[in-house]
Amino acid sequence: MEKFDCLIIGGGMVGATTAVALADLGLKIALVDTHRPDSDLLDNPDSFAKDQAYNLRVSAVSLGSEQFLQQLHIWQQVLDWRACPYRRLGVWEQSLSYAQFHCDQIKQPYLGHIVENHLLQASAWLQMQHKPNISILAPATLQSITCYSDKVIATIDDTEIQCEILIGADGGQSKVRQMADIGTTGWDYQHSAMLINVTTEHPQQDITWQHFIDGAPVAFLPLTSHHASLVWYDKPDKIKALASLPNTQLQQQVLNHFPKRLGHIDVVDKAAFPLVRRHANQYVKGRVVLLGDAAHSINPLAGQGVNLGFKDVKALQEVLAKAIGSGEHYASSEVLQRYEKQRRNDNLLMMTTMDLIYRGFKQPSGPIKLLRNLGLFGAQRLGPVKDKVLAYACGL
Incomplete structure (x- = not known):
């Protein structure tokens, strides 16, 4: 039976980034996904044509996420392929209530970039391929998991793999979350x-x-x-x-x-x-850890979904790094719970904020409509408070 420090299920943007981030700590990593993305780009990154058709799935990657991805040597390849910077964010219902946020408010050259998901994923996979301590198992499928106090054994197709930590980064319909019997709360919008x-x-x-x-x-x-x-x-x-x-x-x-x-x-x-909104009742259960959409699916209103996922990855990397540096066992319950404590309230705050905005604008009542437009009108004139809100939204 092959053994790994971390077994990651899901090779999307968040899962692949997790593999790169934890490999940088010297851990032995295996990543499992049902398919390999963009094989042409992985075999020959220079084959990308900037004038080729755009993929439908795009994300607004915040400045804070970009800085983290730059540290992992993932971001530059994305820029070399194709990305569009945006310097302003505008929101309005009626023309008089127009509110605009500008990168100059936070003394930055831009607020973020609009990026095709498959390009960001492919860049992370390129970095994975360059790291000898990452094994990529794809195409492969998770069949079952058995959790013990000191390890997790996962069946991948017909092979059993033992790991210290099993990480679920396999999206909103996470098999890891279901197999670990972690419940969720949420609703259909x-x-x-x-x-x-x-x-x-x-x-x-x-x-x-x-x-x-x-x-x-x-x-x-x-x-x-x-x-x-x-x-x-x-x-x-x-x-x-x-x-x-x-x-x-x-x-x-x-x-x-x-x-x-x-x-x-x-x-x-x-x-x-x-x-849909979905929030896992816990991010950590024994040696099982959830990140990204496996832990939280958010209203896409402000494009914060993938950025929350990257914040999860960064937090997990920092928690494990501090544990390793201080001589603690990185997979202990005490260490992993620090990741959940660091991320759960922040994710819940963003999810709740997006819900309040979304539901507030759905109300047809005249007085409520007046109040929300006055709110936007006031937001445009909040000065330093507006700047702090923008910095937080950008992950700074």
Whole structure:
């Protein structure tokens, strides 16, 4: 039976980054995923063409996340491939209540970058391939886990693997979480979101914005050149109907519904998904640890999901590093609980804040509508408080 210090289930952006981060501590790591991503990029990173079609799945990677990824030597490759910086964030319902956050407020060159998920994942996999203490098991599938007080034994396909720590970074439907019998709390938001890749009349912009229309926001995420990603939130039936339209008809619906500042667009691609909130009742159970969406699925309203995941990874790396440095056993219950203590309240605060904003804007009541617009109006004029809120959102 092969033995590892850490066995990571899930090789997405968060899982692959976890492998790189913990390998830097000198630990023996194995990562399991059901498939290998972007084999062409992994075999030949220079094969990427900057003018190739954009992937639908993109993330707003905050400045704080970028700094962490830079330390792990993951970020530079992403920039070499393709990423779009944004310097401003705009939010409004009525034009008089427009609130804008600018990178100058926190004395930074930008707030973050819009990045295609598969490029960030591929860059992390490239780093994994360069580390001799990381074994990649893919394609492979987790079949079962057996937890003991001092180890976890996982069955991967037909092979048993022993590890000191089993890490679940396998997404919102986490098998690790289910097999470890860790419950969740959460709900369905009764809304869905549609991602729409478009070409734009305007050249690359430096702003990402959200406009609330009858309680359902629409969002603009800038991409390079004359490209952008749009997000349309609405009731599931409405999103399903929109997603079924031919691109030319969807284009007209977008032009009718989105703010005029969008200019003319042509729809290139689209996809839809439901909005759910899910929070694990515990992040640590014995030697099992949850990170990213396996621990918490958040409303994507402000693009904080993957950034919370990277904060999880950074916290786990720091906790284990301090334990190793002080002579503690890195996999002890006392050490792992420090990770949960550090991350749980912060994640819950962000999740609750996003829910309050989202639900607040869904209320059709006239007085509530007045109050939220006054809130945005006031937010634009908060001065130092506004700057601190922005710094926190950027992970600084």
